[in-house]
Amino acid sequence: MNIYDIAKAAGVSIATVSRVLNGSGKVSPATREKILAIIQENNYTPNAFARGLGMGSMRTVGILCANTSDLYLSEAVFHLESKLRKSGFNSLLCCTGYDKSEKENALRLMLSKSVDAVILVGSNYIESEDSANDYIRRAARQVPVFMMNGAVKGENIYCVTCDDYSVSFELADMLLSTGSKTILFAQRNNSYSTRRMIAGIKDACAKHNAPFTDDHIANCEAGVGGVISALRGASRKVRFDTVMCFNDLLAASALKYAQQEGLDVPSQLRITGYDYSMLSLITTPLLTTVDNKVELMSHTTVDVLVHCLAKDLPVSQQTVISAAIVKGQST
Amino acid sequence: MNIYDIAKAAGVSIATVSRVLNGSGKVSPATREKILAIIQENNYTPNAFARGLGMGSMRTVGILCANTSDLYLSEAVFHLESKLRKSGFNSLLCCTGYDKSEKENALRLMLSKSVDAVILVGSNYIESEDSANDYIRRAARQVPVFMMNGAVKGENIYCVTCDDYSVSFELADMLLSTGSKTILFAQRNNSYSTRRMIAGIKDACAKHNAPFTDDHIANCEAGVGGVISALRGASRKVRFDTVMCFNDLLAASALKYAQQEGLDVPSQLRITGYDYSMLSLITTPLLTTVDNKVELMSHTTVDVLVHCLAKDLPVSQQTVISAAIVKGQST
């Protein structure tokens, strides 16, 4: 069933059918009704590929994220997709994993699907060595690239980031001002965000003359066990009375560590999370965490994207959103 | 840059270019190399829409789920997307929410994108009154519909479900055999799964002469607070020493309830979750929960889909996967 069949059944030309389909041009009410009826009756839907071919777009954007199982990413994807759809875009999802070559492949794959734009969600797409980010710049030659929670400079690349540095500085500063002597930072993977957070913590420690060396960074393997053993390992190298974590999941795991070691939280060990996820509301004690405004960031990213594609408003290549500390009972 | 440009540059016809592009037909090594070089050089990618138009498919499947923020759904989406991509399919994601009309709209939207198939993830797509599921049957007239965790009978509809009834019966039976006197079931939304679970619990209660009425079902509003007040409300109507929850998030919230009421878990109140999510490994005490095999179910769903579309193997319209009880410390 195609536009010709509809036209024939209605006794008109395909142009007229197309016009009622798109609400473009003038069509007499009588024929419009007739055509609409026939469309209904035959349950006809225009072929999306043909339309895409003619118009050069299917209004689809590619969303890349490492893993939707991650609490933060899954929420971001939810907000992005919902808002994109409201703006008339569909979302092609791709869970790329954390491996560099997989990420590159996934990006290439997306581009080959002729998406209108690509959104890179999460801070895992940025390598610390800037030249390693050329794969993003290369992609940006084909379609605009939007990064949520990552920043790369380049033409046709638009970044929406959270001010991880400032809020981490602020949080560490607050902790050190209220009794903490030594901070340990627990992370899972090195990423753009972790690097910014570490910078903030380091500066706060410097301000308070608190030690912060590479030994004050614990790299955790997956799972609760991974965090516990990383913290145990760290405790053999340095003393710490505070653990700042890259996200709430690590913090919740750190609570388990405290429990196993018989350390009371917060009197003997203070713990902070990040992301203000539902986890922070479930643990005992409730987590002190950072609200990095996933929803706002997602919506902002889509706004930038929409205006960028519509070329109806000038858009900034860099948008920074500030995060806020959420006080719980773990500090 | 299209296939004509490549053909011209290589001094051949577009047919030949198409052949090397698709590895179809014989092409002399010399011209193949030459064409490949030119393709490389110009960074040419065939237009996906044109290809889709010609072949009648872009190898894309629509994944519908209520909300990727849900722990279970987000993990399902991850496994589905990953496996689909390995099988050569892209995933168009749509978070439909829980509202019936939104779900219908979303389904229609997906179909209008000419997807090869649609996957409905989660038990929220099934209404208890079967005629209300006709919107799914209607969709199945256009493309095969796959349901993960929901069952509807109909042509071109393929369901992969978890045996919620049996495992719930088994769990309730175990609880009642080991000290529980009265079970309360806590749910968030009524869904296909909850109905199956309730049936299992009810039968187990009957077996043990334990009461189980409508008052033994607590409908919880969103958030930890919603669960707590629902349980408080229920406790004013019936006594219970055990709370079986629809998922781990509710169970974790129920732990908070116990804590607030000063009830020791499990000696005074036993709590069970469902889904075997990371939450069950984070709470204190660890949750007794049910491993309903998300990954296996997701992979099975994709397998069924792939064979169904390839028509290379006969596929069953109903696949049931059994779940397993995971013992924690909350019972």
Add this chain to the structure above:
DNA sequence: TTGTAGGCGTTATCAG
């Protein structure tokens, strides 16, 4: 207000 015809970029079927 309506119709005609060309173009979008592939794939696939024939001839050669």
Add this chain to the structure above:
DNA sequence: CTGATAACGCCTACAA
């Protein structure tokens, strides 16, 4: 092994 050429289904000037 290679080249014309007809689909694929829609949109949209341009004509009428």
